[in-house]
Amino acid sequence: MQNDFLQRAHDPRDPDPWLALYLDSSTPLPDQVKRAWLQDLASPSRQFLLPFVRPFARLMIILIQVLKAVLPRRWSASKLLHRLLVWGLKGFVSPQANWLILRHFHLGAQIITFIERNAPVSVPLSPLTPLTIDDLEDELFLKHDLNLFNFVIHLNQKLRDEGKALAAVENVDFSMITEPPLKMEDMPHGRLNGIDLQTAIEIFTPVYQLFLTDNDFWRAANSLQLDETMGVYAATVLNTPQHLLLLNNKHPLVPMSTLGAGHRLVLHGLSSEMLHCLLTEMKQAQQTPALTPTPLRD
Template identity: 70%
Template sequence: MKPDPFDAPHDPRDPNPWLANYLDQSTPLDDAVKRAWLADSASGSRQYLLPIIRPLARTCIVLIQVLKIAMPKKWAASLMLHRILAWGMNRCLSPQANWLILRHFHLGSQVLAFIAANSGVQVTLSPLTPMVIDDLKDEVFLKHDLNLFNFIINLNRALRAEGRTLKPVPMAEVDFSMLHQPALALQDMPHGKLNGIDLQSAIEIFTPVYQLFLTDHDFWRASNSLQLDETIGIYAATLLNSPQHLVLLNNKHPLVPMSTLRAGFRLVLHGLSTEMLHCLLMEMKDAQEAARVTARTVAF
């Protein structure tokens, strides 16, 4: 594994921007995740490959959209798509990129479970917990998008049926039991000679591939699911009574669908927002446990 960019001595006349971002603690992000994220962002792949790939990928999105006009509306090859994605991840993506992608499914499932557990109603969940890249072949990317929409539909149907809405939960009573760090190790990710493509470049490459092998409807739904970041953020902020944390969100306004051209960039923001929300919840979980230990000690 290549060394991260945070070990070199600090030069006040040439400060390292990645070191500044790493040391900054204004936003919640797990330390190991921040190091992996910034090391990946500081890679030569992102610096030199991404500026070439991004306009090409967006051009492909436009061309594929035109091609879809002539293709059967229900044509799709989801299983083939996921095999291609898994093949590319195993052979081409950086260890940091693969680690962050696998983590995302675990964290997303935990966040939905957290909201469900504290909502006061029964909600059916379909957690996704891939442990190795090949687990993604089971249409995990597609299922992730479906889970978001199904969760919102099922949660709000249950709330409406009981005439309820989400309300703040006293911190001492918040259920954090489903939250934990996934048992995924960065060192276990593929480290081949070609495993060097950074996360953002990979997502830009994968986006038109995703579009090509899914129906136009499925691709639009996947793109629009990114704007559910605000919805999920509002749910969590309501339960925790902490609306100030919504400032971290960038994928907003789910009632105003955005163009699919920027889906790759917005997907990166989606991943980062999920990591930050999970980190925030973990910090609150630790604080709750510390308060309980203190209370038991005082009582004793």
């Protein structure tokens, strides 16, 4: 569903907040991402459906937690979960939200690869780069969380074993930072594809909890606080601590309640987009030759 805030004329007596956020350049986001993000935020789904969905979803998280107390500890149905998620995404979620969700896997893989390539040690990686919503059926949401924790563990174990540490890099390798090969027009555009990203995440969160073990769900929720960790890694490599200013999912040593996991997941996605944008801008700056001053003639 498209929002027309880009087409409306500006009225100083009634300024459009979405237009202000779109034109504001203080938040590092590619133009097409910011446009899709704000069109999704400005949808009727988020305005009228989210206020009812969010408290109900959080109540369901509490009730499912009680249910988990009587279910076998290792009970889970991850494959069924991912089939349900794919069905919901294809049938009911907006094109902008689906596009942003698929982008997130690519961006996460590129950011992890960026840190690994610029670290003084090498560790195994398992990048996830789905090209279609159907690709998510291969338990990609669960694997995404596992990849993040495994990367942090492998990287820091190797650094400890070799007595090394992350440090600023003089010639930073940006070769893996690219625009994901995903197109908005390839996303489902059915009559029912109108649920915005935030509302969809709030709906999916208790479903995610129900079909995974307590351990898997807790780990998924608390992986969001590794935004701070990944931001510190990237800022260390780049020697740019100012890039931590817009992080919100902190502190990794203070686990938060799973009740707010949906909202924090949205922040996680936005943080990934902003970090990827900054890395893209740095890559472009690195590839642009410095201008040589023209010598003065006698």
